[in-house]
Amino acid sequence: MIGAGMVGAACAYYCAAAGLRVGVVERGAVAGGTTSAGEGNILVSDKEPGAELDLALLSLRLWAELGERLGGDRFELHAKGGVVVARTADAAAGLDTLVGRQRAAGLEVTRVGAGGLAELEPRLTRDVAGGAYYPQDMQVQPMLAAVELLRQARAHGATVHTGTEVVGLQRDKGGAITGVRTSAGDLATGWVVNAAGTWGGEIAKLAHAPVPVLPRRGFVLVTEPLPSSVIRHKVYTADYVANVASDDAGLETSVVVEGTRAGTVLIGASRERVGFDRTMSLPILRALAVQAVGLFPFLADVTLLRSYLGFRPYCPDHLPVIGPDPRVPGLVHACGHEGAGIGLSAATGHLIAQALTGATPDLDLAPFGADRFEAVA
């Protein structure tokens, strides 16, 4: 496994539990990349029907299992439910259509009016046109979840090598993977799982099997700690779904507000393609503040504690790359989950373990194939 973020940890856990001998190689510390820069979303509500929603539904089931088996409290797994708010009549009409299609695809979702919204979220603005409630949405503390899965993987015999960078891949005459060359020596292996997240494209390049994973920057605002009752669900505006699916390289913001076990309230989400630029952007922070206060007026008097930024690993069609790469025997991808990597990690790890042990995957991996981009080009 290359990468000890959430996806690498889930792959390590499921593969080790399936009896494979696993070594995790991470150039930094555990859970230190995009895993540490998100909100811990396990969402089905923001998915359009299709391959990603199928993956999300599988993952949801697996997260619930993980919570029961490992003790979800250890990583603050919380089935809090999601509330989507439409501020305008247009947005409400769009949400109606989406809800209908999602319900047809098997999602649990209820349309709620202004009164229902006020009951779900008493501090929400009353200036709403309608909304929807998604009881299946969950939240997790992603760093704790990743380290817990790595801990479990170690209990199944896996080894974790932090501070170790992959500098090359070793291959036999036929081109098949035989090992990885790292800053701390060589590791022989039959499979290399590319779980390097936003940096997955670099690993693919080492294998001469390009995968177009690019960074999509996002900021999160963190408030002072508040009582847990002030914001009860994951609450976001209806335009969030449209923004997630957008191909615009420019800045987009659509607010997502939620509490955490620690008491802080997290406010996302901005999206822009600016490479790996770590410069803080006040205009983005202001835009998020405006939208957050619009959704929850009481936040106007709440203090901003900090902000952080991260880089979502996105592919042009917004789908992750999961499964063996037909171009390079032994190379397996588990990257490019954009902003949904925490939620989709469980299913990703499960499917990778199935693929590597010769079992029939629970889902068809074709939509997530590494060769799909070449076909388009």
Place this chain on the structure above:
Amino acid sequence: MTTFSFGDKEIQAEAGQSVGAALIAAGYRAWRTTRHGGTPRGVFCGIGICFDCLVVVNGRPNQRACLIEVHDGDDVRPQEGTGHGC
């Protein structure tokens, strides 16, 4: 001299003094309890760095007692937890 209320007490302070300094001069050492342990805290750093001396001033929670100057008639109250009702 200025006078402010602290809970049900009236406290005298010198003009320009901080709320924290006035409370210490009046014999108080702690006026907030922590979110998790519920343990008492008062001034520690005295210069606005540590956020330990939090107090509710005129209804606004999380004010640093060591920085905020006393004004005549201020309503100062101890703070519990987040200061936002829990």
Place this chain on the structure above:
Amino acid sequence: MDADIAVLGAGPAGLAAASAAHRAGARVTLVDSAPRVGGQYWRHRQGEDGPRTPVDFRAGHAIWHVERTGDGFTTHTDAGEIRSATVIVATGAYDRQLPFPGWTLPGVYTAGGAQALLKGHGVVVGDRVVVAGTGPFLLPVAAGLAAAGARVLGVFEAGSPLGFARHPAAVLRNPAKLAEGAAYLRVLRRHRVPFHTGQTVVAAHGGDRVEAVTVAKLGADWRPVALRDLECDAVAVGYGFTPQLEIPLQLGCATHLDADGSLVATADEHQRADVPGVYLAGEVCGVGGVDLSVVEGELAGRHAAGAPVPVRLVRRRAGLRSFAAAMHRTYPVRPGWQTWLADDTLVCRCEEVPVAAIKRSIVDLGATGARAVKLLARPGMGLCQGRVCGYATACLAGPVTADDLRGFSTRPIAAPISLGSLAEQHVEEP
């Protein structure tokens, strides 16, 4: 543009910088969160005349972010923005702390906190006060408390100031510095305050306020070798200083570890940071005391305003820096302090993170390095944003690197601001 030069911080370095730049003809705006100039060192009570400054002084402006713009800088404060072509960062430092059992008890203060209450507000922190830690700053704190009528039960200096004898050149170049120390010691003697070296407070005891401390005789690495208890009603502790680096880090300035183990911003011989238009003065680029701060401030002000620089100032800076370096080598923090800790000793006061949680993040959860410990166990994630526990957490996570401290010092939001006021500044895109 509001000013040619914005000087951020109105302590000794900032005042010297503002005054030098003003004399050189620059339009200067001086910014500080406090209501009066002077900073933590020249702290002034209301009604007292501080050093006068002829420049535009924005009192009560807490800076929460400094932004590079096309033609200069925008300094964002809770009371408005200041635009300038150049900035001089002179934000100073605050006491560095090491946790010990009971250090969260009310009545335990930082040395600087006890000093601030006394000099800024005329309040003596207790009747029977113990002063402990390391560094020459303990002396003026204890002398001030004793002169104000407190019974100072002792100054417990963990280090051994005799080490200064090993740096004769630095001492000989700065005779005034020695005289200053001797004057404080005379005040302590006059008030019969004992001065102990190789000893410090390793625990504080009490119910809802401090009632006693345990003082330890320390071995060479600061492991306690003998203990005794001392009843008291206040403690003032400090282990050197931590520079306030939010603004240099927001601006992307280079930083490095100084001889005292603190992260400092990197200044060149012109007091310039490596970011064009940014100058640094005083403790932000290395803790060295008030005289060095004033010299650096004057140099920064002159350079920033394009004024000539007298050679004597440059020489004086070199002399004071060699003294500061000798001081850092004389008063190091030794690793044995970690043996004072109990599993339930809080390291992070804000998030109430005990030593045990930090150990667990390393041993059980596989955290390597200070950042991973912070993300998994939450030290430094509370209201103070790691200002107090950053150094100690980095030490507990392993050998301290500049990167570790950078992680605990990077704060995009340097002062509290409400979401409402942030939202008010939003400008709709046309």
